[in-house]
Amino acid sequence: MANGLAFVILAFAIGVLLHSANAQVPAVFILGDSTADVGTNNYLPASTFKANFPHNGVDFPFGRATGRFSNGLNTADFLAKFYGFKRSPPPFLSLNGTSAIKRRSFRGINFSSAGSGLLDMTGQVTNVVPMSEQVYQFSTVYNDLVAFKGKSETEKFLAKSLFFISVGSNDIIGNYHSNQSIPKEQFIPNLGLVYEKYIRSLISYGARKFGIVSVAPVGCCPSQRLYTGTGDCLDDLNDHARTFFSTMDNLMRNLSCEIKDLKYSLGNAVEMTMNVITYPQLFNFTDVKSACCGNGTLNAQSFCTPTAKLCSKRHKYLFWDAFHPTQAAAKLAAFTLYGGGPQFVTPINFAQLAQA
Numbered sequence: 294m295a296n297g298l299a300f301v302i303l304a305f306a307i308g309v310l311l312h313s314a315n316a317q318v319p320a321v322f323i324l325g326d327s328t329a330d331v332g333t334n335n336y337l338p339a340s341t342f343k344a345n346f347p348h349n350g351v352d353f354p355f356g357r358a359t360g361r362f363s364n365g366l367n368t369a370d371f372l373a374k375f376y377g378f379k380r381s382p383p384p385f386l387s388l389n390g391t392s393a394i395k396r397r398s399f400r401g402i403n404f405s406s407a408g409s410g411l412l413d414m415t416g417q418v419t420n421v422v423p424m425s426e427q428v429y430q431f432s433t434v435y436n437d438l439v440a441f442k443g444k445s446e447t448e449k450f451l452a453k454s455l456f457f458i459s460v461g462s463n464d465i466i467g468n469y470h471s472n473q474s475i476p477k478e479q480f481i482p483n484l485g486l487v488y489e490k491y492i493r494s495l496i497s498y499g500a501r502k503f504g505i506v507s508v509a510p511v512g513c514c515p516s517q518r519l520y521t522g523t524g525d526c527l528d529d530l531n532d533h534a535r536t537f538f539s540t541m542d543n544l545m546r547n548l549s550c551e552i553k554d555l556k557y558s559l560g561n562a563v564e565m566t567m568n569v570i571t572y573p574q575l576f577n578f579t580d581v582k583s584a585c586c587g588n589g590t591l592n593a594q595s596f597c598t599p600t601a602k603l604c605s606k607r608h609k610y611l612f613w614d615a616f617h618p619t620q621a622a623a624k625l626a627a628f629t630l631y632g633g634g635p636q637f638v639t640p641i642n643f644a645q646l647a648q649a
């Protein structure tokens with residue numbers, strides 16, 4: 294997906310925390326799915342849920358398949374760079390107890406889990422940690438921080454840190470394709486209420502800076518285009534993503550009226566992505582429909598494997614595989630979140646959020 298939050302397994306050496314003398318915020322906490330993983334495991338029967346094999350990583354240094362569903366770097370990698378960090382934060386599950394938070398180099402934790410959703414029932418497959426559990430995991434980190442630094446220092450630290458959240462795609466795709474699918478007029482506001490509950494929990498622990506990315510027009514992923522028979526986007530599914538954005542927009546406005554020191558950026562992944570799909574030439578893309586790596590119709594009928602067909606001009610493609618953006622698309626998404634105008638990221642962009 295082109296909003297590109299392809300937060301795919303980054304294979305961090307344990308203990309290699311991000312650090313940089315000139316990072317713009319003290320720490321980054323990441324929650325959510327690995328947006329670009331939208332339902333990979335649920336909707337591709339053959340999916341192995343892994344990407345630690347070629348052709349993935351073909352444009353990564355030394356062509357390493359790190360586990361990212363990408364030919365190279367993902368949006369998180371680029372955003373972390375823009376924020377002045379050397380790399381994205383390590384997964385929660387790779388940390389051993391409390392030692393990590395006691396290091397001077399502590400710069401945040403990644404709680405996000407590929408395939409997860411706002412609803413506990415979303416992506417009930419192995420290794421998926423739903424938002425409820427991620428927020429719980431954060432609460433344990435909060436308690437450790439309080440025990441280590443005291444409540445007031447902890448809250449000062451957290452208030453300046455960035456909480457980056459990208460979630461909802463798996464819930465929306467799951468509901469859309471479910472036998473008992475709930476109409477969007479009912480389903481999306483309900484998702485909003487669940488989201489609100491988690492944001493309020495984080496606020497209660499001291500979080501004040503939120504970088505939120507709404508759901509991308511998932512109906513334009515090659516995998517979803519297969520459903521239309523014409524290769525066009527599945528507009529109906531995109532409408533869910535649009536409704537989700539306006540729900541989040543209202544929710545965040547309301548919360549920021551109520552909580553005076555709340556700062557946020559809300560990325561409009563629908564606008565960002567549709568802009569690229571409508572004007573591909575402006576961004577030097579020549580193919581915004583099919584997967585670069587795969588097989589069959591739109592190269593999207595099977596996943597990217599070592600024997601799949603690989604496009605030659607990878608930087609000309611929006612989609613790497615049936616669900617995930619290319620490195621070029623991921624970079625563009627990060628660039629837009631960081632420096633984009635109000636039609637793409639509102640009320641301020643991620644660069645302004647760092648300073649806010």
Ligand SMILES: *[C@@H]1O[C@H](CO)[C@@H](O)[C@H](O)[C@H]1NC(C)=O
Pocket residue numbers: 299300301302303323327369370381382383384403404405406407
């Ligand atoms: C966060 O961790 C999850 C689980 O290990 C991983 O799938 C995801 O790619 C990571 N995201 C980032 C930005 O590091």
Ligand SMILES: *[C@@H]1O[C@H](CO)[C@@H](O)[C@H](O)[C@H]1NC(C)=O
Pocket residue numbers: 307308388389
């Ligand atoms: C965490 O614990 C595991 C298993 O005990 C160990 O192999 C690993 O080196 C530890 N990592 C750190 C960063 O201490």
Ligand SMILES: *[C@@H]1O[C@H](CO)[C@@H](O)[C@H](O)[C@H]1NC(C)=O
Pocket residue numbers: 472
């Ligand atoms: C959904 O409907 C299909 C076709 O009617 C059926 O094969 C499948 O078992 C149903 N799945 C669930 C979870 O009810």
Ligand SMILES: *[C@@H]1O[C@H](CO)[C@@H](O)[C@H](O)[C@H]1NC(C)=O
Pocket residue numbers: 485540541543544547
């Ligand atoms: C925002 O607040 C308005 C006015 O109180 C309310 O009608 C609306 O439902 C709220 N929307 C969300 C998403 O919280």
Ligand SMILES: *[C@@H]1O[C@H](CO)[C@@H](O)[C@H](O)[C@H]1NC(C)=O
Pocket residue numbers: 575576577
């Ligand atoms: C597109 O390619 C041209 C020529 O290589 C380059 O000058 C331009 O900066 C590129 N535009 C984008 C948005 O990458």
Ligand SMILES: *[C@@H]1O[C@H](CO)[C@@H](O)[C@H](O)[C@H]1NC(C)=O
Pocket residue numbers: 588589595598600601602
């Ligand atoms: C790709 O599709 C062709 C034609 O259907 C098939 O012969 C081939 O085995 C497929 N390759 C892979 C890697 O799935």
